[in-house]
Amino acid sequence: MLRPKLGVFALLAVLVADSTALAQGDEAVTYVLQDGSYYMTECQCCIFGVFGPVVGSFVLVREEGSPGGKVTYRVEDVDLVVDDAFSGDPRYTGTGVYRQRMQGLKNHEMELFLGRDGACCLEYESGIVGLNTELPALEIDLRFDWSWRSCKAYSDLRIVAEAGTPPPRFRRGDADGNGTLDLTDPIFLLLWLFVGGDEPGCLDAADSNRDGHHDLSDAVHLLLYLFHGGSAPLGPGPERCGYAPRSSPLGCGLPPAC
Numbered sequence: 001m002l003r004p005k006l007g008v009f010a011l012l013a014v015l016v017a018d019s020t021a022l023a024q025g026d027e028a029v030t031y032v033l034q035d036g037s038y039y040m041t042e043c044q045c046c047i048f049g050v051f052g053p054v055v056g057s058f059v060l061v062r063e064e065g066s067p068g069g070k071v072t073y074r075v076e077d078v079d080l081v082v083d084d085a086f087s088g089d090p091r092y093t094g095t096g097v098y099r100q101r102m103q104g105l106k107n108h109e110m111e112l113f114l115g116r117d118g119a120c121c122l123e124y125e126s127g128i129v130g131l132n133t134e135l136p137a138l139e140i141d142l143r144f145d146w147s148w149r150s151c152k153a154y155s156d157l158r159i160v161a162e163a164g165t166p167p168p169r170f171r172r173g174d175a176d177g178n179g180t181l182d183l184t185d186p187i188f189l190l191l192w193l194f195v196g197g198d199e200p201g202c203l204d205a206a207d208s209n210r211d212g213h214h215d216l217s218d219a220v221h222l223l224l225y226l227f228h229g230g231s232a233p234l235g236p237g238p239e240r241c242g243y244a245p246r247s248s249p250l251g252c253g254l255p256p257a258c
């Protein structure tokens with residue numbers, strides 16, 4: 001497993017861009033993670049770990065009247081998925097705070113309160129780090145220290161983000177796009193594949209076994225999951241709408257109800 005010196009990353013917070021592109025007043029601006037974002041866990045005596053690119057989005061909402069030359073943003077709707085099938089493509093959701101100091105010594109900091117797969121809550125912090133350029137692409141490294149038995153352990157989250165439109169969210173396996181997984185989904189798939197039925201609006205969602213194409217095995221996979229205790233569709237899973245952990249050539253032209 002790749003194990004870079006994480007202490008270095010904690011010092012590498014850089015904010016690039018034009019401050020006018022960030023949220024003003026109560027305006028909410030969606031930020032989308034870009035290439036270079038990743039998530040990693042490390043543990044001095046553990047045999048497990050997670051390392052992978054991370055995708056997703058969050059929303060910045062500027063708060064008025066921030067004291068001390070700081071500009072404070074609420075970080076809302078954090079929704080991140082790590083591309084790490086070994087540990088089940090873990091998903092992190094939550095909220096946080098982001099602060100900039102634009103006068104005197106320029107610096108910034110971010111705190112995120114994240115839950116993994118619906119659990120609550122891990123506190124990731126960047127600490128106060130130098131802000132050596134202007135806005136709006138956001139690059140910042142956050143860290144969460146924890147322990148496992150007598151081992152020191154930590155998780156690092158590197159966020160590289162720009163304002164933009166997030167990728168579509170869906171539930172994998174929701175072939176008919178009605179927002180839930182049930183018997184109608186394998187039926188929809190079978191009708192499409194073999195009887196000339198309607199094509200799924202979100203082809204990636206219809207690839208229930210995430211092998212990159214559609215065939216009978218997708219319908220069988222869904223039936224086994226729904227009625228025979230089979231494995232759940234991989235990220236984004238069937239429970240909540242979310243992002244696919246990696247881009248798919250299938251695409252999702254018409255995101256389903258979420």
Ligand SMILES: [Ca+2]
Nearest residue numbers: 174176178180
């Ligand atoms: Ca459905």
Ligand SMILES: [Ca+2]
Nearest residue numbers: 207211213214
């Ligand atoms: Ca498939």
